[in-house]
Amino acid sequence: MGVTIKDVAKAANVSPSTVSRVVKDSPRISQETKKRVRQAMRELGYHPNAMAQSLTSKNTGNIGIMLPRPNDEEFNHPFFPEALRGISAVLRTHDRDILFSPAGNEVEERRALQRMVLSGKVDGVVLLSSRISDELITWLYSINFPFVVIGNPRPLGLERICWVDNDNVEIGRMITQYLIDKGYEDIGIITGDLRFVVNIDRLEGYKQAMEAAGKSTNRAYMAEADVWEDGGYNAMLRILRNGKPSAIVTVDDLFAIGAIRACRDRGYSIPYDIGIIGVNNIGVDQYLMPPLTSVEIYAYELGKTAAELLLKRIEIGPEYSDCVIIHGRLVERASC
Amino acid sequence: MGVTIKDVAKAANVSPSTVSRVVKDSPRISQETKKRVRQAMRELGYHPNAMAQSLTSKNTGNIGIMLPRPNDEEFNHPFFPEALRGISAVLRTHDRDILFSPAGNEVEERRALQRMVLSGKVDGVVLLSSRISDELITWLYSINFPFVVIGNPRPLGLERICWVDNDNVEIGRMITQYLIDKGYEDIGIITGDLRFVVNIDRLEGYKQAMEAAGKSTNRAYMAEADVWEDGGYNAMLRILRNGKPSAIVTVDDLFAIGAIRACRDRGYSIPYDIGIIGVNNIGVDQYLMPPLTSVEIYAYELGKTAAELLLKRIEIGPEYSDCVIIHGRLVERASC
DNA sequence: TAAAGTTATGCAACCGTTTGTCTTAACGAG
DNA sequence: CTCGTTAAGACAAACGGTTGCATAACTTTA
Numbered sequence: 001m002g003v004t005i006k007d008v009a010k011a012a013n014v015s016p017s018t019v020s021r022v023v024k025d026s027p028r029i030s031q032e033t034k035k036r037v038r039q040a041m042r043e044l045g046y047h048p049n050a051m052a053q054s055l056t057s058k059n060t061g062n063i064g065i066m067l068p069r070p071n072d073e074e075f076n077h078p079f080f081p082e083a084l085r086g087i088s089a090v091l092r093t094h095d096r097d098i099l100f101s102p103a104g105n106e107v108e109e110r111r112a113l114q115r116m117v118l119s120g121k122v123d124g125v126v127l128l129s130s131r132i133s134d135e136l137i138t139w140l141y142s143i144n145f146p147f148v149v150i151g152n153p154r155p156l157g158l159e160r161i162c163w164v165d166n167d168n169v170e171i172g173r174m175i176t177q178y179l180i181d182k183g184y185e186d187i188g189i190i191t192g193d194l195r196f197v198v199n200i201d202r203l204e205g206y207k208q209a210m211e212a213a214g215k216s217t218n219r220a221y222m223a224e225a226d227v228w229e230d231g232g233y234n235a236m237l238r239i240l241r242n243g244k245p246s247a248i249v250t251v252d253d254l255f256a257i258g259a260i261r262a263c264r265d266r267g268y269s270i271p272y273d274i275g276i277i278g279v280n281n282i283g284v285d286q287y288l289m290p291p292l293t294s295v296e297i298y299a300y301e302l303g304k305t306a307a308e309l310l311l312k313r314i315e316i317g318p319e320y321s322d323c324v325i326i327h328g329r330l331v332e333r334a335s336c
Numbered sequence: 337m338g339v340t341i342k343d344v345a346k347a348a349n350v351s352p353s354t355v356s357r358v359v360k361d362s363p364r365i366s367q368e369t370k371k372r373v374r375q376a377m378r379e380l381g382y383h384p385n386a387m388a389q390s391l392t393s394k395n396t397g398n399i400g401i402m403l404p405r406p407n408d409e410e411f412n413h414p415f416f417p418e419a420l421r422g423i424s425a426v427l428r429t430h431d432r433d434i435l436f437s438p439a440g441n442e443v444e445e446r447r448a449l450q451r452m453v454l455s456g457k458v459d460g461v462v463l464l465s466s467r468i469s470d471e472l473i474t475w476l477y478s479i480n481f482p483f484v485v486i487g488n489p490r491p492l493g494l495e496r497i498c499w500v501d502n503d504n505v506e507i508g509r510m511i512t513q514y515l516i517d518k519g520y521e522d523i524g525i526i527t528g529d530l531r532f533v534v535n536i537d538r539l540e541g542y543k544q545a546m547e548a549a550g551k552s553t554n555r556a557y558m559a560e561a562d563v564w565e566d567g568g569y570n571a572m573l574r575i576l577r578n579g580k581p582s583a584i585v586t587v588d589d590l591f592a593i594g595a596i597r598a599c600r601d602r603g604y605s606i607p608y609d610i611g612i613i614g615v616n617n618i619g620v621d622q623y624l625m626p627p628l629t630s631v632e633i634y635a636y637e638l639g640k641t642a643a644e645l646l647l648k649r650i651e652i653g654p655e656y657s658d659c660v661i662i663h664g665r666l667v668e669r670a671s672c
Numbered sequence: 673t674a675a676a677g678t679t680a681t682g683c684a685a686c687c688g689t690t691t692g693t694c695t696t697a698a699c700g701a702g
Numbered sequence: 703c704t705c706g707t708t709a710a711g712a713c714a715a716a717c718g719g720t721t722g723c724a725t726a727a728c729t730t731t732a
Contacts, residue, residue: 004688015712020690030710047454051396052688054387055717062435075421076619081411088411088438097457098436099398102424118383120338121433229623257623283412287565287593289625340718351682356720366680388718392687 003044012040023048054120062099063091063310064122066113068129068136069196072104073227077254078282079299083128083150086303094311096123110136117145124310126150130163130197137161144318148310150302152197160321162309166297168198171328172205175277175295176249179336180213184247184275188221190235190259191251202251202279221245225255232258240266247275247336253282253294260288260335275336279328291333298326339380348376359384390456398435399427399646400458402449404465404472405532408440409563413590414618415635419464419486422639430647432459446472453481460646462486466499466533473497480654484646486638488533496657498645502633504534507664508541511585511613511631515672516549520583520611524557526571526595527587538587538615557581561591568594576602583611583672589618589630596624596671611672615664627669634662 009016014037021029022037029037040046054060065087067074074080084098091098099122101112113136116122123146127136130151140147141158149163179187189206192199210217220242225231232255239245240262250256256278260270268274270290278285281296305324313320345352350373357365358373365373376382390396401423403410410416420434427434435458437448449472452458459482463472466487476483477494485499515523525542528535546553556578561567568591575581576598586592592614596606604610606626614621614630621628641660649656 002688006688016689017691017713018711021711024690028710033710047451049391049688050455050457051387051390052717053690055385055391055688055719056690058717060387072421075417075424076414078412078414081417085408085411089440092438092440092444096438097452098438100434100436102428102432102434104425104428108428115383116433119386121386229619257620261623283565284593284620284624287597287624288620338718341720342718352718353683353720354681357681360720364680369680385718388687389720390687391689391718392720394687 002049003046005046005048007044008037008040008046011044012037058120059123060121061096062122063087063096063307064113064116064125065098065100066109066125066127066136068109068127068131068134074128076228077252079280079297080128082299083303083306086300086305087126087307088303089300090304090307090311096311114139117143124148124314126306126310131195132197132200146310146313148306148313150306152201154197160318161323162313162321163323164302164305164309165198165323165325166302166328167325168201169205169208171279171295171297172202172207172249172251173209174205174328174330175279176206176209177213178293178330179247179249179275179277180209180215182247182275182336184336186218186221186243186245187215187247187249188218188223188239188245189249189251190223190225190232190239190255192225192227192231192255194224199251206249218245221248225250225258228252228254229258229261231255233262235259236262237266240268244268245274247277250276250278253278253280253285253292256292256294256335257284257288260292271334271336277336281331285331286333288335290335292335293333294331295328296331297328301326338385339382341382341384343380344373344376344382347380348373394456395459396457397432398458399423399432399643400449400452400461401434401436402445402461402463402472404445404463404467404470410464412564413588415616415633416464418635419639419642422636422641423462423643424639425636426640426643426647432647450475453479460484460650462642462646467531468533468536482646482649482654484642484649486642488537490533496654497659498649498657499659500638500641500645501534501659501661502638502664503661504537505541505544507615507631507633508538508543508585508587509545510541510664510666511615512542512545513549514629514666515583515585515611515613516545516551518583518611518672520672522554522557522579522581523551523583523585524554524559524575524581525585525587526559526561526568526575526591528561528563528567528591530560535587542585554581557584561586561594564588564590565594565597567591569598571595572598573602576604580604581610583613586612586614589614589616589621589628592628592630592671593620593624596628607670607672613672617667621667622669624671626671628671629669630667631664632667633664637662 005016005019008019022034103109103112125147127149130149152165153161191203223235223238225235236259256276263274278294281294285292285294341352341355344355358370439445439448461483463485466485488501489497527539559571559574561571572595592612599610617630617632621630
């Protein structure tokens with residue numbers, strides 16, 4: 001398929017190295033020559049071979065993205081595309097592409113990341129959502145490879161990691177407090193998989209708010225949900241078998257949506273019998289009945305910031321690291 | 337960062353070519369030697385450099401994905417991740433990665449695709465959703481590059497294109513007919529951007545069904561919506577300014593969700609005053625009030641099939657082409 | 673027992689760029 | 703007029719693999 005740098009060189013009557021330097025607009029080449037070479041490039045339809053470039057220059061222009069969960073689950077959550085959108089927005093202005101290695105489970109995922117990194121297909125990696133004591137993080141850290149985490153890498157004792165996250169403890173506290181302020185008495189919670197820091201944190205915030213209000217948390221009203229709507233539905237059902245809380249904090253709108261349906265199936269009306277609050281402020285929230293009160297977490301910003309940190313880390317080197325916290329904003333609607 | 341093929345060769349006391357052949361498990365190498373070389377690879381932690389491999393072997397292991405719209409819009413539609421999931425599922429079993437070039441508008445998009453392809457970063461491309469007379473398609477076709485379209489490349493007179501799509505005319509007909517059978521009289525339609533074949537087709541199906549039922553289509557009850565919920569909301573409002581249809585076909589659930597809210601804001605109740613039907617059967621449909629009647633379009637299958645076609649096209653060559661139609665299935669719920 | 677195959681491996685050229693170093697011509701200064 | 707600079711390019715050695723061909727050691731076969 002190809003017109004190469006040599007063809008251009010021949011056509012412009014210069015050496016390949018000159019063409020290469022023209023491509024990178026090196027000051028060592030005179031304006032005249034540049035003009036001539038560019039002309040030749042245009043006429044021949046020359047496009048540098050990215051692989052050859054990467055081979056010598058040692059960078060690929062690719063950023064890897066990992067979704068540390070069985071991908072299938074994450075894909076279907078609106079958070080993912082929204083964060084990706086933020087990442088894209090930044091990468092776009094830096095002419096970088098996104099590389100994404102499909103994996104079906106944790107071990108494939110680990111292998112995929114290793115292949116990506118060790119075979120030199122990417123210059124850096126963004127990890128979406130961190131597990132507790134995430135081994136991917138420790139590995140990348142140990143080989144000193146540029147990466148950034150969307151999510152909090154706690155409790156890893158690793159300084160100098162780049163990450164960006166919401167203050168999820170604060171968010172948990174905020175929504176619980178909101179319910180308390182509204183006068184709800186028995187407040188339960190539906191969390192997600194507690195191996196993920198985000199869920200741990202939001203649960204922690206819930207506990208803190210409850211404690212601060214002098215309320216005891218009731219294990220009967222706490223449930224860990226499986227993925228998304230159905231998970232929320234089932235979790236709510238389990239709670240309702242134990243009694244009737246007056247309100248439920250859910251760590252995710254998708255859980256909330258399922259929970260609302262469970263309540264309704266059991267004959268409870270929202271928000272009158274049971275109040276429900278979610279987190280993430282996904283697109284459909286305002287179209288639900290009742291519209292779901294939630295927390296805007298700025299997934300787009302999260303992605304955007306992550307990309308920015310990563311680019312900086314790549315450019316500056318291992319001595320650079322930074323983390324940023326993005327605060328959530330309560331979006332009041334009618335579900336509690 | 338690296339241990340190279342030469343290091344392994346030295347350690348195993350063979351030539352680099354032998355190591356290369358061991359990596360590809362060539363039958364020309366004896367079992368003993370293979371064992372020895374593999375041992376050395378393991379001890380040194382060898383990983384072949386993907387860029388160098390691509391440079392000589394002429395293939396990258398990457399499949400490019402293009403979202404032919406301003407990305408931001410497409411990203412936020414549940415169709416995208418679902419199709420991507422199908423694509424991933426196939427690619428995963430073939431050790432291929434997904435490359436994805438962020439673009440903000442049509443010209444960036446075109447440039448991004450060209451760069452991907454001409455610089456040799458991908459072995460093939462999947463185009464999500466086709467425009468009418470899509471120039472990306474004609475270009476890829478003209479340079480004989482492997483690609484597959486999710487969507488119908490009509491009316492391009494190009495034989496030998498690989499594509500996969502729903503039968504969107506049939507879907508349009510089906511949902512309209514369903515409304516007619518339910519006894520609805522004045523049926524309107526909300527379509528999306530009519531530069532996209534999918535919208536053209538669904539509209540066409542609507543018209544066919546109306547005509548077959550001896551109903552005349554009423555332009556006052558037809559509107560072209562901007563993106564998603566808000567688009568559907570505004571389109572519905574426009575229609576309601578012209579009168580009150582008894583039911584509305586929408587070409588997308590997200591439009592339907594917006595339309596429902598618009599009806600409600602104007603004091604109409606669904607499905608009693610106005611019936612609404614959507615297409616895509618997105619996750620939240622069943623959680624809406626009322627649950628939305630829709631059409632399952634099997635986005636996952638669409639993605640999966642597309643990936644399979646593309647892989648075949650890459651393997652077999654330009655003489656291969658195929659297309660597959662995936663039929664939708666009506667999912668009855670309570671919105672009409 | 674010599675010619676003809678096999679089998680297992682090495683050699684070296686090549687893939688398309690990049691980049692440090694060398695060359696050459698022109699120029700200004702002393 | 704000579705010499706040191708500088709500017710603009712050419713040369714060639716990488717980068718890390720792949721692969722067609724040559725080779726050497728062993729079989730077979732007649």
